[in-house]
Amino acid sequence: GAVVSQHPSRVICKSGTSVKIECRSLDFQATTMFWYRQFPKQSLMLMATSNEGSKATYEQGVEKDKFLINHASLTLSTLTVTSAHPEDSSFYICSAPSLPRDGYTFGSGTRLTVV
Amino acid sequence: AQSVTQPDIHITVSEGASLELRCNYSYGATPYLFWYVQSPGQGLQLLLKYFSGDTLVQGIKGFEAEFKRSQSSFNLRKPSVHWSDAAEYFCAVGAGQAGTALIFGKGTTLSVSS
8 A cells, every 4th residue: 555654763963954754655646735833732823835846835824944845856855844842843744645545644754842 | 623522532331341432423424443552552443334325333352433424423332341441442533535633632531341
């Protein structure tokens, strides 16, 4: 079935540094990738939608200059958290449409801790 | 507005007892409906999905869900809960089109007592 590989699974970084999260579709082409954020004991909130070869669309309240999304190929989308701060600590997870079989395929998530 | 409501924040069920988790949605288009389970610190696992056809869908781990269009509901059920079922459960709705993201409910935490 469709697989989205997300790396890293866990990352700890110092405040002020940048972190890049990668999501690769392994056996299908992901023209669209959704990026979600999940704070502890909360639900998944959509941050942005990336489309291959075009600019990402950000949800209201999400800083596009802080969360840089690149979707340069049909199999790779990246999220870069720039100048990370402790309040950016969260679980980030990507998802690509994978119809008709599963509907959507999720990566395994990245636990970001900013210290 | 498009939304998913899971009315129960936390449910405790005795091991071996039956379970029903509620999900109501508001969606303009024909919905694609999903239930996911998440264990602490883990990613999402798809339990089952409804796209069309038979409104009673079977999923993994003995779960099933019934789509009721008239009630805008997609409740998750299991006849006999196991201690390993303790986790967070999310209901989600989408349009099934490539450019449309899933909308998630706030989740229901299931605890299983012995």
